Amino acid sequence: MTTSDQVGLKRVEVHVEGVLRGVGFRPFVHALARRLGLAGQVRDDVDGVHIEIEGARPRVAEFLTALERDAPALSEIERVTVVRAEPTGRRGFAIAAADPAGPRRAAVPADLATCDDCLRELADPADRRHRHPFVSCAGCGPRFTVVRAVPYDRPLTTMAGFAMCPDCVAEYHDPGDRRFHAPPICCPGCGPRLRLLDPGGGELPGDPVATAAALLRAGRIVAVKGLGGYQLA
Ligand SMILES: [Zn+2]
Ligand SMILES: [Zn+2]
Incomplete structure (x- = not known):
């Protein structure tokens, strides 16, 4: 029996792959670790999310269960790999900066x-x-x-x-x-600012939404720039 087993501490390194960016996954991991009183860190990387977690044995087990069960609705976990590590006794849980090196294959x-x-x-x-x-x-x-x-x-x-x-x-x-x-x-x-441009690219004065509405009522066509493209109104 190792020393860490005797004090009931466990540390694991978790690698999560899937659609995890921009869906609140890191904040979810952070909140879960805090709630369970676990130490460690979560880091977004080019190959997915890396989590180091340490604390009381049953709490670590609970963390691993909740990680997949309670993940944000918009995330898609494809694979979870858990590797055991030696406890370090470090306290607190942090969101670490992303590591920009390595192959880029995060979804x-x-x-x-x-x-x-x-x-x-x-x-x-x-x-x-x-x-x-x-x-x-x-x-x-x-x-x-x-x-x-x-x-x-x-x-x-x-x-x-x-x-x-x-x-x-x-x-x-x-x-x-x-x-x-x-x-x-x-x-x-x-943030970015809303603008209304004439066909020549010149900016029209006034409130862009009100002016666009007035133009539409007058039978004109307005191209609305949205996410990923334009919509013609
Ligand atoms: Zn929102
Ligand atoms: Zn602001």
Whole structure:
């Protein structure tokens, strides 16, 4: 019997493969580990998600069961590999930075339709994203369309050019927030802006939505740029 067996500690390294980016998988792992009082870290990598987990033996077993059973609805786990490791006694659980090296074969999720929570914010005059056309969260919004390379993290998306405002930074780093580590996070203060262009590419003045509506009523055609392409109205 080893020392670690005697104190009832167990450490495992878990490699999860599948569609795990941009679906709230890392925040889910983080919350699960915290709830079970386990130490370790979760890291997104080019070949999937790597988790190191350490704690009381039954808790580690519970973690491994819940990892597949309670995974976010939009994630698709294809394979889970568990390797036993020596406990280190380190405390706390962290989301570690992605490692950009190695072969790039992590799956990128498809764009996801705006979720109910985001739609509520969109319609709420008291919300700071009221009528914000680019509202999204860890569970919805652009994915495949904005990805330039894997791993799917903000610096490797078309959102890289938009520096997050302090409010968005706070949401991005808050494990209790729905936008925790959501790469496309933005708000009216820091994200892309809605514009209405004439056929020559010149920007039309006024509220783009109101002007577009007026043009449509007048029988004109408006091309609406959406995720992955244009729609003709
Ligand atoms: Zn959402
Ligand atoms: Zn912002």
